[in-house]
Amino acid sequence: xxxxxxxxxxxxxxxxxxxxxxxxxxxxxxxxxxxxxxxxxxxxxxxxxxxxxxxxxxxxxxxxxxxxxxxxxxxxxxxxxxxxxxxxxxxxxxxxxxxxxxxxxxxxxxxxxxxxxxxxxxxxxxxxxxxxxxxxxxxxxxxxxxxxxxxxxxxxxxxxxxxxxxxxxxxxxxxxxxxxxxxxxxxxxxxxxxxxxxxxxxxxxxxxxxxx
Amino acid sequence: xxxxxxxxxxxxxxxxxxxxxxxxxxxxxxxxxxxxxxxxxxxxxxxxxxxxxxxxxxxxxxxxxxxxxxxxxxxxxxxxxxxxxxxxxxxxxxxxxxxxxxxxxxxxxxxxxxxxxxxxxxxxxxxxxxxxxxxxxxxxxxxxxxxxxxxxxxxxxxxxxxxxxxxxxxxxxxxxxxxxxxxxxxxxxxxxxxxxxxxxxxxxxxxxxxxx
Amino acid sequence: xxxxxxxxxxxxxxxxxxxxxxxxxxxxxxxxxxxxxxxxxxxxxxxxxxxxxxxxxxxxxxxxxxxxxxxxxxxxxxxxxxxxxxxxxxxxxxxxxxxxxxxxxxxxxxxxxxxxxxxxxxxxxxxxxxxxxxxxxxxxxxxxxxxxxxxxxxxxxxxxxxxxxxxxxxxxxxxxxxxxxxxxxxxxxxxxxxxxxxxxxxxxxxxxxxxx
Amino acid sequence: xxxxxxxxxxxxxxxxxxxxxxxxxxxxxxxxxxxxxxxxxxxxxxxxxxxxxxxxxxxxxxxxxxxxxxxxxxxxxxxxxxxxxxxxxxxxxxxxxxxxxxxxxxxxxxxxxxxxxxxxxxxxxxxxxxxxxxxxxxxxxxxxxxxxxxxxxxxxxxxxxxxxxxxxxxxxxxxxxxxxxxxxxxxxxxxxxxxxxxxxxxxxxxxxxxxx
DNA sequence: CATGAATGAGGTTTCATTCAT
DNA sequence: TATGAATGAAACCTCATTCAT
Numbered sequence: 001x002x003x004x005x006x007x008x009x010x011x012x013x014x015x016x017x018x019x020x021x022x023x024x025x026x027x028x029x030x031x032x033x034x035x036x037x038x039x040x041x042x043x044x045x046x047x048x049x050x051x052x053x054x055x056x057x058x059x060x061x062x063x064x065x066x067x068x069x070x071x072x073x074x075x076x077x078x079x080x081x082x083x084x085x086x087x088x089x090x091x092x093x094x095x096x097x098x099x100x101x102x103x104x105x106x107x108x109x110x111x112x113x114x115x116x117x118x119x120x121x122x123x124x125x126x127x128x129x130x131x132x133x134x135x136x137x138x139x140x141x142x143x144x145x146x147x148x149x150x151x152x153x154x155x156x157x158x159x160x161x162x163x164x165x166x167x168x169x170x171x172x173x174x175x176x177x178x179x180x181x182x183x184x185x186x187x188x189x190x191x192x193x194x195x196x197x198x199x200x201x202x203x204x205x206x207x208x209x210x211x212x
Numbered sequence: 213x214x215x216x217x218x219x220x221x222x223x224x225x226x227x228x229x230x231x232x233x234x235x236x237x238x239x240x241x242x243x244x245x246x247x248x249x250x251x252x253x254x255x256x257x258x259x260x261x262x263x264x265x266x267x268x269x270x271x272x273x274x275x276x277x278x279x280x281x282x283x284x285x286x287x288x289x290x291x292x293x294x295x296x297x298x299x300x301x302x303x304x305x306x307x308x309x310x311x312x313x314x315x316x317x318x319x320x321x322x323x324x325x326x327x328x329x330x331x332x333x334x335x336x337x338x339x340x341x342x343x344x345x346x347x348x349x350x351x352x353x354x355x356x357x358x359x360x361x362x363x364x365x366x367x368x369x370x371x372x373x374x375x376x377x378x379x380x381x382x383x384x385x386x387x388x389x390x391x392x393x394x395x396x397x398x399x400x401x402x403x404x405x406x407x408x409x410x411x412x413x414x415x416x417x418x419x420x421x422x423x424x
Numbered sequence: 425x426x427x428x429x430x431x432x433x434x435x436x437x438x439x440x441x442x443x444x445x446x447x448x449x450x451x452x453x454x455x456x457x458x459x460x461x462x463x464x465x466x467x468x469x470x471x472x473x474x475x476x477x478x479x480x481x482x483x484x485x486x487x488x489x490x491x492x493x494x495x496x497x498x499x500x501x502x503x504x505x506x507x508x509x510x511x512x513x514x515x516x517x518x519x520x521x522x523x524x525x526x527x528x529x530x531x532x533x534x535x536x537x538x539x540x541x542x543x544x545x546x547x548x549x550x551x552x553x554x555x556x557x558x559x560x561x562x563x564x565x566x567x568x569x570x571x572x573x574x575x576x577x578x579x580x581x582x583x584x585x586x587x588x589x590x591x592x593x594x595x596x597x598x599x600x601x602x603x604x605x606x607x608x609x610x611x612x613x614x615x616x617x618x619x620x621x622x623x624x625x626x627x628x629x630x631x632x633x634x635x636x
Numbered sequence: 637x638x639x640x641x642x643x644x645x646x647x648x649x650x651x652x653x654x655x656x657x658x659x660x661x662x663x664x665x666x667x668x669x670x671x672x673x674x675x676x677x678x679x680x681x682x683x684x685x686x687x688x689x690x691x692x693x694x695x696x697x698x699x700x701x702x703x704x705x706x707x708x709x710x711x712x713x714x715x716x717x718x719x720x721x722x723x724x725x726x727x728x729x730x731x732x733x734x735x736x737x738x739x740x741x742x743x744x745x746x747x748x749x750x751x752x753x754x755x756x757x758x759x760x761x762x763x764x765x766x767x768x769x770x771x772x773x774x775x776x777x778x779x780x781x782x783x784x785x786x787x788x789x790x791x792x793x794x795x796x797x798x799x800x801x802x803x804x805x806x807x808x809x810x811x812x813x814x815x816x817x818x819x820x821x822x823x824x825x826x827x828x829x830x831x832x833x834x835x836x837x838x839x840x841x842x843x844x845x846x847x848x
Numbered sequence: 849c850a851t852g853a854a855t856g857a858g859g860t861t862t863c864a865t866t867c868a869t
Numbered sequence: 870t871a872t873g874a875a876t877g878a879a880a881c882c883t884c885a886t887t888c889a890t
Contacts, residue, residue, distance in 0.1 A: 019869095019874070039341040044859060055876045060861065127339050127393070129251045136395050166400065167387065167407045174386020175379065181339075183348050188378065195379045202414030256884055258852095267851045268886080278885065443853070443890095463765040465677075468880060479855045484882065551763050551817070553675045560819050590824065591811065591831045598810020599803065605763075607772050612802065619803045626838030680863055682873095691872045692865080702864065 009068045009130065012061060024062055026052040031073050032121045040124035045069070070125045071134065077115065077122050078138040084111040089145035093152040097204055100149055105196045108172050112180065113189070123181050142169045156208045164207055171199050221283045221342065224276050236274060238264040243285050244333045252336035257281070282337045283346065289327065289334050290350040296323040301357035305364040309420075312361055313412045320384050321405045324392065335393050354381045368420045376419055383411050433492045433554065436485060448486055450476040455497050456545045464548035469493070494549045495558065501539065501546050502562040508535040513569035517576040521628055524573055529620045532596050536604065537613070547605050566593045580632045588631055595623050645707045645766065648700050660698060662688040667709050668757045676760035681705070706761045707770065713751065713758050714774040720747040725781035729788040733844075736785055737836045744808050745829045748816065759817050778805045792844045800843055807835050 030052035034043045045066050049056045063069040088107030092100045112119045126135050147165040150158060158164045175196065179188050242264035246255050257278050261268045275281040300319030304312045324331045338347050359377040362370060370376045387408065391400050439448045454476035458467050469490050473480045487493040512531030516524045536543045550559050571589040574582060582588045599620065603612050666688035670679045681702050685692045699705040724743030728736045748755045762771050783801040786794060794800045811832065815824050 023874085041340060045861080046859075056861080057863085057877065058875055061874070064861095066860070124339050127336050128253065132395055139390075139394060163400075163403060163407070166396075167411060170387035170390045171383060171411055174388070174390045175382035176386070177389070178351075178382040178386045182351060183344055184378075188375075191375060195375070198418050199379060199383055199411065199415045202416070202418030203411045204414070206410050206414030206417070257886080258884070261852095269851050269888085270849085272886070273849075441853080441890095447853085465764060469882080470880080480882080481856065481884080482854050485853070488882095490881070548763050551760050552677065556819055563814075563818060587824075587827060587831070590820075591835060594811035594814045595807060595835055598812070598814045599806035600810070601813070602775075602806040602810045606775060607768055608802075612799075615799060619799070622842050623803060623807055623835065623839045626840070626842030627835045628838070630834050630838030630841070681865080682863070685873095693867085693872050694870085696865070697870075 008064060009071045010064070011068060011072055012064050020062075023052075023054055023058060026054065027059055027062065027069070028073055028076070031069060032118050035121035035124065036117055040127075043070075067128070067130050070128070071131060074122050074125050074131055075134045077118050078134050080115075081108070081111045082138050082141040084108070085142050086145045089149040093149055094154060097153050097156060097208075098201055100153060101197055101200045101204065104146065104149075104168075105172065105193055105200060109176070109193045109196065112176060116180070120180050123177055139166075139169060139173075142172075150204075156204075158207060164204070167203065168200055171203060172196060175199070220276060221280045222276075223280060223284055224274055232274075235264070235266055235270065238266065239271060239274065239281070240285055240288070243281060244330050247333035247336065248329055252339075255282075279340075279342055282340070283343060286334050286337050286343055287346050289330050290346050292327075293320065293323040294350050294353040296320070297354050298357045301361040305361055306366060309365050309368060309416055310413055312365060313409055313416065316358065316361075316380075317384065317405055317408045317412060321388070321408065324388060325401070328392070332392050335389055351378075351381060351385075354384075362416075368416075370419060376416070379415065380412055383415060384408060387411070432488060433495045434488070435492060435496055436488050439486065444486075447476075447478055447482060450478065451483055451486065451493070452497055452500070455493060456542050459545035459548065460541055464551070467494075491552070491554050494552070495555060498546050498549050498555055499558045501542050502558050504539075505532070505535045506562050506565040508532070509566050510569045513573040517573055518578060521577050521580060521632075522625055524577060525621055525624045525628065528570065528573075528592075529596065529617055529624060533600070533617045533620065536600060540604070544604050547601055563593060563597075566596075574628075580628075582631060588628070591627065592624055595627060596620060599623070644700060645704045646700070647704060647708055648696075648698055656698075659688075659690055659694065662690065663695060663698065663705070664709050664712070667705060668754050671757035671760065672753055676763075679706075703764075703766050706764070707767060710758050710761050710767055711770050713754050714770050716751075717744065717747040718774050718777040720744070721778050722781045725785040729785055730790060733789050733792060733840055734837055736789060737833055737840065740782065740785075740804075741808065741829055741832045741836060745812070745832065748812060749825070752816070756816050759813055775802075775805060775809075778808075786840075792840075794843060800840070803839065804836055807839060808832060811835070 027048060030048045030050075031043070034047050034051055038047065043066075045059055046056055048069070049059045052059070059069070063072065084107045085104060088103045089100075092103040095103070125131055143162070143165045146168055147161050150156075150161060150165060150168075176192065178184075179192055239260060242260045242262075243255070246259050246263055250259070255278075257271055258268050260281070261271045264271070271281070275284065296319045297316060300315045301312075304315040307315070337343055355374070355377045358380055359373050362368075362373060362377060362380075388404065390396075391404055439445045451472060454472045454474075455467070458471050458475055462471065467490075469483055470480055472493070473483045476483070483493070487496065508531045509528060512527045513524075516527040519527070549555055567586070567589045570592055571585055574580075574585060574589060574592075600616065602608075603616055663684060666684045666686075667679070670683050670687055674683070679702075681695055682692050684705070685695045688695070695705070699708065720743045721740060724739045725736075728739040731739070761767055779798070779801045782804055783797050786792075786797060786801060786804075812828065814820075815828055
């Protein structure tokens with residue numbers, strides 16, 4: 001199952017020396033820039049290397065192939081998002097539902113907007129078949145964090161916590177993607193947190209009421 | 213902006229004769245199959261032609277280039293979804309909010325699930341930079357239809373109807389994509405309509421209450 | 425076992441039209457020329473295509489990869505040698521031992537010298553791991569033909585016919601290769617048939633006497 | 637002709653110190669292992685260095701380029717074979733023909749089988765255009781040693797001693813290569829010495845009788 | 849009109865070799 | 870002296886597109 005990703009998509013070597021660290025960081029940055037300017041289809045290892053100011057050979061010292069590079073960049077982005085959401089979720093255990101939602105939405109949107117370019121650039125990468133694993137990984141992390149959080153919500157019971165968390169998660173991720181990806185007016189970006197909150201609070205209240 | 217799409221992405225000739233219709237249909241079907249089996253990155257005009265049982269030359273008689281073909285396939289899919297949603301929206305003008313949501317969700321999910329393969333295959337295509345136009349087009353249609361519908365909801369006022377419609381729409385599209393694209397368990401597919409309904413009803417009620 | 429050769433090394437399509445035939449023949453000829461002038465290590469698909477006066481793309485329409493091309497060229501050469509030897513062997517069933525040897529040696533040497541360049545060029549290719557199969561194939565054909573022939577030799581019995589045929593075969597192939605490949609003086613080329621005959625006749629007589 | 641080999645293929649420095657000796661030996665061993673496991677086409681200086689446990693840089697301290705390394709490994713192997721055969725030849729001057737053949741065959745086969753891996757691995761290297769020199773060198777040594785030996789054979793005259801030695805040599809080298817290289821059954825390995833003896837004795841007797 | 853052979857620019861990847869540390 | 874990161878030329882191969890038949 002994980003064959004390809006565990007072998008062919010793994011980075012070749014970790015950058016230990018200072019020089020290497022700089023190189024790898026430059027390659028990451030260049031990848032995102034090219035992704036944004038040329039799109040997912042047009043990105044080439046040569047172009048990434050050029051933009052990063054290194055030779056292709058150097059790029060291939062760290063990543064065995066193009067997919068591995070994209071995978072790594074995506075991975076890092078998703079890890080950060082996962083970290084942020086997890087932390088936020090833990091910080092509002094036992095808080096009222098509205099506070100929970102506010103915290104999660106804020107964390108998620110913040111993580112995405114902080115690196116808006118990265119986020120936008122990577123939606124495209126996340127679509128490739130080879131990249132479902134890390135995306136699913138993030139979903140699992142988020143669902144777990146949210147489940148654990150919701151379980152502590154005072155005075156609320158959810159019939160199917162897993163399902164509710166999944167939908168909560170999808171309600172966060174899906175619309176955000178639609179807005180960042182599509183040609184949404186900048187106004188939407190400002191409204192995004194409020195709308196997501198409304199969406200999620202509305203959903204959770206509706207769900208919790210349903211089972212009384 | 214629309215330069216490319218208005219010239220280079222247009223089909224070359226409309227298939228009027230019966231034979232042409234069959235050919236075009238075969239090409240469409242082949243495109244979707246290849247998209248599903250080989251992925252968005254691996255699709256080639258030759259492979260599509262082979263699978264469709266025609267020669268590449270013939271394919272190029274109908275579409276000036278690969279993008280135009282993908283564009284056409286995507287366009288058709290999105291048109292159908294748009295039609296379905298529009299019709300549904302019109303049919304529930306003046307109905308209670310819950311009925312509205314039920315109708316829209318049902319229409320949308322039905323349109324997607326009816327052609328599950330097509331839908332799945334095309335998410336990938338929709339990601340290409342050149343394809344934002346038809347995607348945005350669908351969003352506009354949907355928003356318009358939903359706006360018009362919501363405006364007739366009895367006893368409900370929305371402060372910013374455009375914004376609400378937009379979010380409604382995103383709440384429909386986003387999670388659906390996440391579920392069809394990701395490795396969601398089949399169980400989620402069954403629950404999808406109910407969850408979407410809960411999500412949207414929750415949201416709309418929350419929004420409408422906010423302004424009282 | 426034959427996985428690679430049965431899939432990855434097979435030609436892509438047979439040249440049916442006249443144009444294709446010319447193309448494929450030109451590619452074959454070019455391959456041999458490059459092999460001779462640049463050596464086995466330096467041969468490139470681009471160089472072959474250039475020399476053949478076609479584009480690389482065309483080359484790849486007929487062969488899925490470089491190995492497959494070399495394989496095909498080698499295969500054709502070996503088939504011809506095999507054919508020649510087989511025919512010769514059949515023509516001297518029941519003849520005296522010396523005549524048998526003369527016929528086989530003549531056939532083998534003739535086949536090699538007729539296409540001296542080809543033969544020289546291909547020894548190098550035959551060394552690649554992927555190419556053992558056709559080489560072994562020729563050995564088997566030759567051994568079989570020789571076995572069948574020797575079995576009809578009047579008044580001679582061999583203790584281990586298979587072994588004797590194998591050695592006979594090796595005595596033919598090995599020294600010929602050594603002479604064509606190495607920097608042997610042209611004089612050796614003239615002497616080759618006589619020496620091979622002497623070698624093989626001597627061997628067979630020695631073997632047949634051994635068991636009396 | 638010898639331009640390249642006399643300058644570019646020479647080792648850079650002789651390993652005098654103990655440490656260097658160990659390094660060079662490790663590199664040699666690694667080269668042979670890689671040759672066996674990856675084949676002649678896949679061997680790279682980096683892989684050799686890795687396997688040998690040194691850095692590429694170090695490897696290049698001893699050999700100016702890859703060819704020089706392969707050349708050296710081949711050279712050593714061929715020298716050993718040459719030594720063994722020369723010694724054997726000298727030890728049977730004036731002995732009967734059969735004893736001569738037995739001694740030479742035994743020496744040659746022993747030298748090859750003792751380092752079976754090395755022998756197998758290097759056939760491939762010996763094929764490269766740049767490597768004809770040492771191969772020819774071995775042939776010359778062997779022919780000379782055999783010539784000198786045959787000249788002392790009691791009661792036997794060869795019309796063209798050089799030619800006979802050459803063929804003798806080819807009869808030794810050629811079939812051995814065919815058997816070690818090809819997919820010969822292990823049984824053949826055991827039979828090899830006996831068959832070679834029969835081959836060579838048969839040949840020499842046949843040749844010596846011819847001229848009476 | 850349909851065909852499919854031919855094209856060749858351009859993408860990915862490797863690897864011999866150098867050189868700053 | 871040893872190291873191994875960096876280099877970049879050059880190899881392999883693909884595929885959108887054209888055009889003679």
